[in-house]
Amino acid sequence: MGTHVIKMPDIGEGIAEVELSQWHVKVGDLVVEDQVLADVMTDKAMVDIPSPVHGKVIALGGQPGEVMAVGSVLISIEVEGAGNLKESAAPAPVAVKEPAAPKAEAVVETKPAAAAPRSAAVCQGPMVAREANERPLASPAVRKHALDLGIQLRLVRGSGPAGRVLHEDLDAYLAQGQSNAQAPVAAAYAQRNDEEQIQVIGMRRKIAQRMQDATQRAAHFSYVEEIDVTAIEELRAHLNEKHGASRGKLTLLPFLVRALVVALRDFPQMNARYDDEAQVITRLGAVHVGVATQSDVGLMVPVVRHAEARSLWDSAAEISRLANAARNGKASRDELSGSSITLTSLGALGGIVSTPVLNLPEVAIVGVNKIVERPMVVKGQVVIRKMMNLSSSFDHRVVDGMDAALFIQAIRGLLEQPATLFVE
Template identity: 90%
Template sequence: MGTHVIKMPDIGEGIAEVELSVWHVKVGDMVVEDQVLADVMTDKAMVDIPSPVHGKVIALGGQPGEVMAVGSVLISIEVEGAGNVKESAQPAPVVKEAPVAATKVETVVESKPVTAPAPKAAVCQGPMVAREADERPLASPAVRKHALDLGIQLRLVRGTGPAGRILHDDLEAYLAQGQSNASAPAPAAYAQRTDEQQIPVIGMRRKIAQRMQDATQRAAHFSYVEEIDVTAVEELRAHLNEKHGATRGKLTLLPFLVRALVVALRDFPQINARYDDEAQVITRLGAVHVGIATQADIGLMVPVVRHAEARSLWDSAAEISRLATAARNGKASRDELSGSTITLTSLGALGGIVSTPVLNLPEVAIVGVNKIVERPMVIKGQIVIRKMMNLSSSFDHRVVDGMDAALFIQAIRGLLEQPATLFVE
């Protein structure tokens, strides 16, 4: 028997150290070649570290949250034969995702057995959790909607994601255990609680916290809110879906918003820009790469629709759908999660009336979409019911003047309220 030492690989891009985010194995585990041992975090990406050998884990080189130098000992594995203590062949790191302006918590997860993958529900095995009625468990909007559709109270479901976040798999495991809302013991409504939970700020959560703090400290944020009558564009969308939905796919409002951004930016090139405040250089871009904020079980991610200026409505819709699916499934590549020039963020029906989105530096603008509501409006002296929606957008005042920001949003408003103008060249 020998010892095979795996050192922290060189991720590239001149990175000298990385943060150990999550261990997927523990001492005593048997591992196989290509099994993911750990996740590490660079300034730009989460990276998988796979095993190049079969063997037994005998030592871990660090703890989650620890910053480790490239070349330092990551893990030691007992192998058949002499091993290679002096120098291990470096496994090829696999980039999982790029950090975005999002909320995401990383904690240590349980080790995975290597003999055979566990059944899907087995990942989430465990007794039911009884939380207080007013306690809001961690879960994405998609999971909350899924639970609502299934008639499951989230406070009764054990979460196996980072920091106890409830995942889709947890809902399936809950159903598989045959538990129901009616059989759940009701906690005392007014019982005192003294429990506390400490969550380490490590991995992606630490990077996101740093990016958000950096964005709010460095950029001169200001927000501008305007209401838009989307009745006409919604009627157009319904008409196009009825006529072409079966052959070209269904359209949501997002492709129309992307098109409105593209057209409006022609007159406001200073908004489709990146600002390097260290070099004091503003780069205006002809290409419009639109970041689309997407909610996933692991948190908010922003895949990028590249060259939106060259896409039709259906092309944009297909790309948005493809990227959203990849992001939610954790399959989005690093390139698909970086390089945006302006970001579009929306929570759909949960979008509220007004929001104050945080810039995704080095971008200088982010357009926030609020929910659509029907309201009585006065048009030509008559009260009529219209579909209204607010845009809550933020800008970097170091680059974008308030008047230009207002005119830009008004341009988007005009395009959406008269949707034929979206396609007039």
């Protein structure tokens, strides 16, 4: 038997140290080639580190949250044969994911690119016994789902990498009748004194730092405008009825992207990045729209590149493709970076008003609130209209209040008279 030592890889871009974000294995685990061992994070990206060998984990080189120098020992694996005596660096990362720069909710974190093999024990059933103080691996979304269902995660067998509990594991647990739905009703009113401490590391720490940086550096101001979207919703329904089967269904998002593209022709200062250290504003001709996308681990912001050159259906297809890639942890670094203006929406949960945080170095972010039907006075008559607010934020160091208001009014005019979206 020998030892194969993997060193912290050189991610590139002159980076000398990275943060160890998460282990997917522990000492004693058997691993196979290409199994994800750990997640590490630079200032710009989350990287999955795969195993180049089959073997048994005998030592881990750090703890989650620890900043490690490139070239330091990451993990040691016992292998058949002489092993890797020269202590090579880790193989090329299998996936690189970039966190969206600060925005109202932008969060970027992805699932492992390669799942650890499931042992026979894992596949035998959904229930497992853990120590009372043992914290099973699970994403924040899975933890919330378990809490909502009244399930104790420590009782659920995880089928994901390193025993991570997945949504389907909760479903399997419930299917076998193990949920606390069978517990006495009074248990729902029992006193609770438990506490949980969650270390802010990895992607969440980067997002926290960037959000704080954005609010401290940029002079945020928000502007809210009400828009009558009755006409554009009628157009959307008509296009879906006529072309939905052949071209795909349209949501409101591609119309909003088109409205941004057209409005930016008259307000190029909104489609810009501000380097406050160099004191340089860069206005872009290309419109690269970041679209906030919800995933199990938070919001990611994939980028619809060159939106100015896309039709409605092209934009819709690209938004759908990027959203699926982000949710499945398959979005590449390039797909998660380089936006020039951001569109953020919580759909039906959008509320009435929001105050999105800028995605530095961008200078504008357009927030979409939910659509509601309300009585409105139109030409002296009370009628029911579909209304929606746009809650947008701007960097006051670069964007004047009047220009921001005129920009949003331009978007309003385009959406309320949807034919103008396509008049050249």
